[in-house]
Amino acid sequence: WLWLAAEQCGYRSRYWMTYRQAQSLGGQVRAGEQSQFAIFYKAYSKKVDSYERPGELVDEQRRVMRSYAVFNADQIDTLPGDFYPEALSLVPPGDRLGPRAERFVDRLPARLRCGGDRAYYDLRADVITMPPVEQFDTRAAWAATIAHEAGHWTGHPARLARSFGKRFGDQAYAFEELVALSGQSAPPATLQ
Numbered sequence: 001w002l003w004l005a006a007e008q009c010g011y012r013s014r015y016w017m018t019y020r021q022a023q024s025l026g027g028q029v030r031a032g033e034q035s036q037f038a039i040f041y042k043a044y045s046k047k048v049d050s051y052e053r054p055g056e057l058v059d060e061q062r063r064v065m066r067s068y069a070v071f072n073a074d075q076i077d078t079l080p081g082d083f084y085p086e087a088l089s090l091v092p093p094g095d096r097l098g099p100r101a102e103r104f105v106d107r108l109p110a111r112l113r114c115g116g117d118r119a120y121y122d123l124r125a126d127v128i129t130m131p132p133v134e135q136f137d138t139r140a141a142w143a144a145t146i147a148h149e150a151g152h153w154t155g156h157p158a159r160l161a162r163s164f165g166k167r168f169g170d171q172a173y174a175f176e177e178l179v180a181l182s183g184q185s186a187p188p189a190t191l192q
Helices: 002-009 019-024 099-107 139-153 171-184
Strands: 036-049 057-072 111-114 120-122 127-130
Touching: 002 036, 002 057, 019 057, 099 139, 120 139, 127 139, 139 171
Parallel strands: 111 127
Antiparallel strands: 036 057, 120 127
């Protein structure tokens, strides 16, 4: 659950903790941050006095379930540095997008969300999710990936209403990938 929450919110840290745990480490949860729930469950047996035969010990099965409000380390200031992942940057310093590609990305009417480690178009939420630009070899590769996902975005029922297919490899899925690939390598005139 927390892994999904981290991806949804774009958190890079894999550490979660309660408010008190953060304070004990010298951290402070930023004002306005929303917690997630972590569920703790444990099954165990305990030796107890038998009701049927007093004085005899029997194994009794017990279960514990608790919930905790937890925060990701990305929501907490002043924690020790070990809780924050190092910034990964593959993009060479000074690498820039061309003006046409920059205009394309700036004018794209799709909702973009930055986070996680993979690019995809979510049909139900109608949003394109992109990893941070620093995870790409070049800014051009990042922009090309946005163009590919924007190709999928055009197939939403509110736009061109294409069939996305039911599973990897079926004909509709393959056709959708071809459509998205053709958008990625569109002639320069369409990027103006």
